[in-house]
Amino acid sequence: MGFFDFFKKNKDNKAEKSFGNKKLENTLPEYIVLPYFGQLDVNSLEDYYESSTTINGQEISIDLNFDNSSADKLKMASLKNVLDNIEKLDNQNKIYINNDYNDVDGDTVKPYLKNHLEQFDDEELNLLIDKTDTSINPERQLLKKLTLVRLGLYPDNEEYLTTFDYSIGKDITQYLVVVTTDKDGKLNYITMES
Numbered sequence: 722m723g724f725f726d727f728f729k730k731n732k733d734n735k736a737e738k739s740f741g742n743k744k745l746e747n748t749l750p751e752y753i754v755l756p757y758f759g760q761l762d763v764n765s766l767e768d769y770y771e772s773s774t775t776i777n778g779q780e781i782s783i784d785l786n787f788d789n790s791s792a793d794k795l796k797m798a799s800l801k802n803v804l805d806n807i808e809k810l811d812n813q814n815k816i817y818i819n820n821d822y823n824d825v826d827g828d829t830v831k832p833y834l835k836n837h838l839e840q841f842d843d844e845e846l847n848l849l850i851d852k853t854d855t856s857i858n859p860e861r862q863l864l865k866k867l868t869l870v871r872l873g874l875y876p877d878n879e880e881y882l883t884t885f886d887y888s889i890g891k892d893i894t895q896y897l898v899v900v901t902t903d904k905d906g907k908l909n910y911i912t913m914e915s
Contacts, residue, residue, distance in 0.1 A: 757772040768788070768790075779869060783873075784872075784873050784874065786873065786874065787877055789877055792876055796877075797876075800882075807869075810906050818900065829912055833913050836896070838863060849890070849893075870891055871884075871886035872884070873886070881909040887900065895915045896913060896914070897914050898912075899913070
């Protein structure tokens with residue numbers, strides 16, 4: 722074994738150290754750049770990353786949650802795709818939210834709105850809706866106030882990749898309409914959480 726044979730790189734980007742018949746492997750850093758998070762080593766991931774951005778004039782928080790300390794390129798590409806398309810996905814989610822609201826069997830958006838209309842006093846409601854506007858009912862006015870406040874990414878979750886949290890105002894309510902989607906942006910489910 723020659724001096725330069727001591728460290729060899731195999732096809733999986735791992736350095737092999739040879740000591741006689743024994744081989745030890747150390748994973749070499751492999752980096753990917755994700756929007757809002759910068760450069761991450763896919764072979765040495767932390768379990769939580771946090772960032773923020775402004776989408777449609779609204780500041781949103783973005784968090785990245787890993788169950789494992791490494792991720793394959795396909796998972797990282799899915800994350801990059803979501804982060805590159807937040808506005809597009811937000812618009813798609815608003816369609817899902819409107820569909821739930823208009824569905825007679827919808828069990829999330831309409832109860833969320835009704836609950837807030839019943840629980841808020843007049844002063845709070847006047848900040849959100851125009852009671853004198855008879856062209857659109859108060860429920861629909863409140864529906865238009867639902868905005869994206871958080872994007873959570875879960876690449877190791879088998880059920881969904883993203884959670885998009887929507888609120889009529891983080892400073893006035895703890896309740897959220899949460900839209901979860903798969904890696905392709907398709908709806909998994911909508912729910913209300915606090």
